[in-house]
Amino acid sequence: MKAGISSIGIYIPPLYLSHDDLADARDIPRDKYKIGLGNINMAIVPPWDDPVTMAANAAKMAMEAAGVEKDEIGLLIVSTETGVDQSKPVSSFVHGLLGIGRRSRVYEIKHACYGGTVAIMNAVNWVRSQHHRGKKALVITTDIAKYGLNTAGEPTQGAGAVAFIISDETEFMHFLPSMNAFYSNDVHDFWRPNGYATPMVDGKYSIQCYLDALEFCSHDLQDNLMQETGKHLLDFVDYFIYHLPFTKMAKKAHTKMLATLRPELNEEQIAAIYEADYADKIQPALTGSQQVGNIYTGSVYMCLLSLLESKQEELENKNIGIFSYGSGCGAEFLISHVGRGLQQQLQKLNFRKQIDRRIKISMDEYAAIYGDKDQAAALQMGMELQDADPFSRFIFTGIKEHKRQYVKTGSH
Ligand code: CAA
Secondary structure: OOOEEEEEEEEOOOEEEEHHHHHHHHOOOHHHHHHHHOOOEEEEOOOOOOHHHHHHHHHHHHHHHHOOOHHHEEEEEEEOOOOOOOOOOHHHHHHHHHOOOOOOEEEEEOEOEOHHHHHHHHHHHHHHOOOOOOOEEEEEEEEEEOOOOOOOOHHHOEEEEEEEEEEOOOOOEEEOOOOOEEEEOOOOOEEOOOOOOOOEEOHHHHHHHHHHHHHHHHHHHHHHHHHHHOOOHHHHOOEEEEOOOOOOHHHHHHHHHHHHHOOOOOHHHHHHHHHHHHHHHHHHHOHHHHHHOOOHHHHHHHHHHHHHHHHHHHHOOOEEEEEEEEOOOEEEEEEEEEOOOHHHHHHHHOHHHHHHOOEEOOHHHHHHHHOOOOHHHHHHHHHHHHHHOOOOOEEEEEEEOOEEEEEEOOOO
8 A cells, every 4th residue: 555645744833043144153164064964054043933833843844745634634743852851752742732533643753863663653554554544644744953052063053844645545655564674772972861952972973874874775675676676776766865964964975875885896987976966966954053053853854855955756656775873773765756746845845935034043043042141132033924934824932830831823
């Protein structure tokens, strides 16, 4: 049975910081961020947004794009590594805000940045198993990547949510069954102990762990594909997208994948293939990472949206390899196939419009927001800004009696 994505929604917060301003303030050469990491701007989360509002906003767009009513959702999974409570899942808040019916299975998944792929695959398997009784799944990835002021991870921050309707009624995009390759390993490359607002990270080691996982999965995916189709991965897949903690990771990843699958080539030959692939196959998937930064669980899917928006109908009938990595660590390499209906999807997505609507903030404003000052004033400002932002329908208004409070906003 075919099961796949019928629609996608994305929510990017309305504020951003430029990497040039950050580099100047930190006395780092601008080229280190722009060329060394490949990043240009990063999303900053105002105090009136959080993982719940971002998730609900993205989900609302995905539901509207597919014309799906709240009672048609039978499964709601939220994947996040920015949980707002140690017990109550983000998915319960979202369930309430969206008014999804009670006859539904609702839960949260955590496996660092890999969690989004786990959630999507759970939903796909639920649909394939036919236990869905005609209902659809709503899967949401939502995260705030926040490393702390003046840290090595600071230029790799970002935030956003991506939501998917998964069903058996889609011609738009489906996953090729039984070809996935998996990898798991118990490592401390990036982790956030209980009670800490920002993660611990062993930066260089984390990149090595990522590349080890990719090498392993590339071999397995190639073997699985050969068994199923008799084809080589590099011939079967038209585009490759990768989890991007920062934009330059695409180069490290694609080069590693090519070197793994073409061991007969030397470093220079691999570099030449990468250069030849760049303009058509790599760069189109990078807009989100360059402009928004790392959104953890949704990062690889923001690459997918960037690719879809950039290549449009050229992608119809093409196969896309998706490499998902989460620290800790877990990884999966899977293949999706783009069918029909891309144009209709893109008209409703408004990804570029969301990036363009954002307000640039200064280093002082950034320090105030991420340094957790002026919360009350910022929340008030949020109420005013909300009415002008057509992409934001839900707002966080504070905590009363240890309970997080949300309201629907505006007329949209
Ligand atoms: N001009 C151009 N390039 C420059 C430069 C300049 N003036 N100065 C430095 N560079 C280049 C460096 O040569 C380097 O390039 P290569 O990696 O190609 O060698 C690049 O800029 C980065 O420089 P450094 O390695 O010196 O940077 P750093 O020590 O500040 O650390 C980082 C970079 C490890 C990514 C750090 O930002 C970090 O810890 N980030 C968070 C962790 C992370 O993103 N890990 C990725 C894998 S884990 C994962 O994927 C899960 C997840 O989402 C977190």
